[in-house]
Amino acid sequence: MEQLIRKMENSLYKGFIDQSKPVSGQFKPKLLSNRSHENVLTTLLQEMKTCKTFTFSVAFITEGGLATLKTMLYDLQLKGIKGRILTSTFLNFNQPKMFKELLKLENVEIRLTGIKGFHSKGYIFEHENYYSLIVGSSNLTDSALKANYEWNVFLTSLEDGEIIHHFKNQFEEAWDEAIVLTEEWINNYNLNYVQQPFVKQITSNVLQVNEEYLTNPLADSLSIQPNKMQIAAIEQLKSLRATGAKKGLIISATGTGKTYLSAFDVRNFAPKKMLFVVHREQILKKALQDYRKILGGHEDDFGILSGNSKDVHAKYLFATVQTLSSNRHLQQFAKDEFDYILIDEVHRAGAESYLAIINYFEPEFLLGMTATPERTDSFNIFELFDYHIAYEIRLQAALEEEMLCPFHYFGVTDYEKDGEIIDDASTLQHLVSNERIHHILEKINYYGYSGKQVRGLIFCRSKEETHALSAALNEQGLKTIALTGDNSQPEREDAITKLERYEIEYILTVDIFNEGIDIPFLNQIIMLRQTQSSIIFIQQLGRGLRKHDTKDYVTIIDFIGNYKNNYLIPIALSGDQSMNKDNVRRKTVNTNYIQGVSTINFEEIAKKRIFDAIDNTNLSTLKTLKDSYSEVKNRLGRIPTMHDFIKQNSLDPEVIIGYSNNYYDFLLKMREEIPSLTEYELAVITMLSKEILNGKRIHEVLLVEALLKNDSISKIDFIASLKEFGTYYDDETIKSVENMFSLNFHITNDKNKYGLKPIIELIDEQYQFNNELKSSLNDSFYKAYFTDIVSCANIKNQQYDPKRPLTLYKKYSRRDSCRLLNWAKDDSSTIYGYRVKHGTCPVFVTYHKKDEVDSSVNYGDEFLSADVFRWFSRSKLTLESKEVKAILAAEQTGLDIHLFTKKDDGEGFDFYYMGTTSIAENSPKEEEMFDKNGKKIPVVTMNMVLEQPVQYDIYHYLVEE
Incomplete structure (x- = not known):
């Protein structure tokens, strides 16, 4: 309890007196505004997940706002956690159907206050030994919790704190005077409910269509204006045609207005005659109606070629592929009959019927449109359109631009x-x-x-x-x-x-x-x-x-x-x-x-x-990798680099290298014909791929990058480049980098795999590639592998903290820890759960052990809270054991204890980095556990206090069964 009080005192000091004070983030006051990765909803869910009970006092609630909490409320119900919500009928904002949704919440008691002008927005959470509070501008609506610009203060308080008592007393006073929400009350409310005009404006995220066009599609077509995405796409189509391109592809998520976009482009292009091809008559009729809204003109300008309709002379002809692809219909048109042809749902264009149409006509411009250009067969849609992607907007971007209806999944x-x-x-x-x-x-x-x-x-x-x-x-x-x-x-x-x-x-x-x-x-x-x-x-x-x-x-x-x-x-x-x-x-x-x-x-x-x-799934099967590889290759029209996969949001290069030792081997498995490499050349790119491509330390990357540009770089200039980059450096780190490239760090098997001799040598305080490698790098093809690895590593390094060797919540192997903590050798095989060496002690914990794990190693390691970890030493140790005494003396000796955890063995060899820890005072104890024969054996337990509480999502992922 004393520790909790100190943490809270320090947090309040940071929040209200001196922001520079380094403190635990768990109780730190903060502003929630929906302008960062931590929106109001994120914090609200975090507090709900860990609370004993919750109390909401909110004037306005929408169905969408409730939807954001329903899964959490369901999970809390299963755990027996209950809460209360106090709301009102202020301004008739809350709709009758919303009140019915509230009644579905079996673990939440709902009451309605009659307080005049009730406009509060407060969320109180009772935790073990303390309370947390969110109060400010956010009502319980999805917009207020996730999207609107809001100001809310997050505070924590002990039970005896005055402010929490003030809020609780205010709430209880209003709660006692409020009435219970019932089905009967909702029915009566519904009879007299009149929605205020501003309510629809606030709660609706729906694009309102100009009613005039529902009755008069030939009204002034210029009244319909393109949205932001359509404007950008039209400009890119215009720029594409300016290069002389005859074909273009639009990739646009379902619901983003592809048909309107194409109509706007047709209006700009002003063809003498246009053809719009679809695969279903129902879509064809809808497309024709949309085009009339945009293009205007006489009704006879628009015609259909499908079924019994044969309006072949129309200026704007809308045809189904089934009808048009038959020879008797195709042959009645001249090859250059249409200036502009559009193919809707063009991912189907590998079919013979589509190809018959595309191969027959010779338009000035051919536009293909699809939401999903990816194919499960070998047909290359991108090649069909000369690899000209005029515009692309996928689901995430379309949601961000508010082009789609929001969803709650x-x-x-x-x-x-x-x-x-x-x-x-x-x-x-x-x-x-x-x-x-x-x-x-x-x-x-x-x-x-x-x-x-x-x-x-x-x-x-x-x-x-x-x-x-x-x-x-x-x-x-x-x-x-x-x-x-x-x-x-x-x-x-x-x-x-x-x-x-x-x-x-x-x-x-x-x-x-x-x-x-x-x-x-x-x-x-x-x-x-x-x-x-x-x-x-x-x-x-x-x-x-x-x-x-x-x-x-x-x-x-x-x-x-x-x-x-x-x-x-x-x-x-x-x-x-x-x-x-x-x-x-x-x-x-x-x-x-x-x-x-x-x-x-x-x-x-x-x-x-x-x-x-x-x-339980292998995400990098040969089939999966081949499919992803073919997709990127098809899109680019050439053999892709690993960097291309990053740019195309496709395969992670680390997944590629996990499957093959290097990208050269991977390309061979993809059946590519490429120039051969020597055994040593392969060994070097294997080393770079395995060791620096992941970007976990930028130092090696910068050194290789410098040597690709110049024959050598002095040690002084290399250190200057680290300083310019803004990353940390010291003698131990520089020596560690040298050990990586001299191969002194590596175990024998890795030395053999990496070519046995130093890749980079230090001669007269100058770094340079060895002579054999210098000669190989004269070949541009081979040098491209180096450049590709460096490009990927630079991008990957952006997710790591440049000021520290290890970044919170990123994943590292035991081997990574040896390298990044500047150990002279790769001693990962001897770390097991932990090891004290070189002034550091990395501790690795698998949180959920397998049921069949031997009892003598089935330790009870666990998080007691987000910032306290109960840790077990190796068995058969006491407080007097040498390694235990070294850990307990960490504060005096300057030993850095680093905690790494993973959920279970299914995660492979990498662990999440939790940060540095200190040993809680009076927590180390000698306890007993049983070996496989039932014999008692000693073990030491202690509480490790983390530098800062574990991030909410990682913490709950790790601790939950």
Whole structure:
């Protein structure tokens, strides 16, 4: 308790007296404004996750605001954590449907205050021995918690603090006078509710369409103006054509207005005759309507070539690929009949029907449009368009530009009974059992939707499940229709019309609505099948991302079972194609990468299933690597470099080097024909790839970079370059760098692998490559490998703190620690759990040991809090043991103790760096544990106090089972 008081006193001193005081960050007062990586929502969720109970006093609440907390509230309910929310009807902001959503929260008591002008925004959390408080401008709305410019103060207080007593007393006074929220009260409120005009303006994130165009598509076409993305794309198309290019490709996320964009470009181009090619008549008719809004002109200027319509003389002709590709229709047009041709959904263009059209016509300009240019076959869309990507905007960027409807994604736990969980092998009987149906309905009801009535799309795994589940849901009182590839186009269109008119609530389907269908009014999407590919996942999610005036957001409910492909979910949502397991884990734990008011939420059990899938999956199989390699090569039209993969947001070069010793070997596995290298040349690029490409220390990178530019560099100039870069340096670090390149640091096996002789020599205080290497580097092809490695290392180093050898929460191996702590030799094989050497003591802890681990090494290491770690020495040691005494004397001797942890062995050889630690006073104790024979053996335990508390997301990832 005394330690807690000291920490809080120091934090208050830093917050209100002297900002330069170095203190633990856990209790530090701070401003929350949504202008950094730590938005209001992040801190709110962090406090909820660790609290014993919570109290909210907020005037305004929206359904979207509640949605951001629902997964956390569900997890707290499972843990028995309860809370209270006090709100009001001030200004009639809070809508009746929102109050109904509040009643779904079984672990939250809701009351309504009648205080006149009630406008408070405060969040109080009771923790073990202290309270935390967020108070300021943020109501419980998704915009206020994540996107708006807000000012909120975060404070902590002990139970006897005056300010927390003041807030609690104010709240209790209002709470005691408030009335309990009931279904009856909501019904009465609904009868008299009149929404204020400003409420829709505040709560709606929907682009309002000019009503004039709903009735008069031939109104002044210049009244519709391009959005920010469309303006940029139009300019790039104009610039592309100025170079003489005849083809261009637009890659634009679903819902971002590709059709309008193309119409604006056609208006600028002003063709004598234009052709628009689509694969479905329904899309064709919608495209024609959109073009009329933009281009204006006479109705006869627009025509259709599909089915019974043969308006071949129209100035703007809209054709389906099925009709146009037949010889009798193609041959009636001259090859240069159309100045401008557009191919929609052009990722389909590898089909013979598309190629017949593209190869036949000779337009002045050919534009292809797609949301997903990636192909699962070998066809190269990029080559088809001469590698001219005119413009590209993906999901994350589109959300940031507010071009799409926000979404709240919920990764929920699929049904489980008697240990049997929905997985790849689940039978139809299990999938549509009464218990699973009840489970699905429970989740659908809890997570809800935006709008007056649900209009949802449910993706199933098979035709059989689609029909059986539709029937089962209808028996439960829902109104649903099952659609599969067996249904005709009129049947599909009829179902969509019924959904739009609220005649049904759900359409169930397999994969027929993945793309090429526009249902902007969808407000809920449910995924009841495993994710087969990140491309399909985004296509299906994209069905609900079009803006519509009947919804403020779309709810995505993804039922996560025991599927081996669960790891694809964070990959798809983040767009991270690096295939780096650590990146995927981080994107599952920390979802702040999603832009705007959209949120990504995983129930704890569902999150665990994703972690299991990551651990049990090889993300760098030959097929995976080949697919990624082919995609980047196709996009560039040449053999890519490793740096290209970074620029294209594709494979992590470290994943490539993990699969092959160097990029040369990797290219051979990709069946590329490249100039041969000598054994020694290969050894050197292997060394650079394994040792410096990761960018964990910039010093080696800068030295290699300097020697690629000059034959030599003096030691003095090298040190000057480190100083100019802004990184740390001392004699020990410089010697460590020299040991890396002289190979003195490395064990025998690595020396053999790296060519046995020094790569960089120090002669007369001048660094230079050895003579054999100098000769090899005269070959530009070989030198390119060096340059590529250096380029990647420079980019990767940007994530590391230049002022310190080790960066908090980055991952390091035992070997990395030896190198970065300036040990003379690689002694990683002798570190085991820890080792005292060279004035340092790296401590490595696997947090969750395997069940079968021998009891004599199954230590009880654990975090007691975010900044205190209870640590066990090796067994059979006492307080008088030499290594224990060295650790206990760390403060006196200047020994630096560094703590590294990983969740479990599934994470491989790398550990998260937790920072330096000190030993808590009076915490070291001799205890006993049992060996495998049941015999008691001594062990020393002590509490290590971290330099600063572990980052919220990493901490909870590590400690949770």
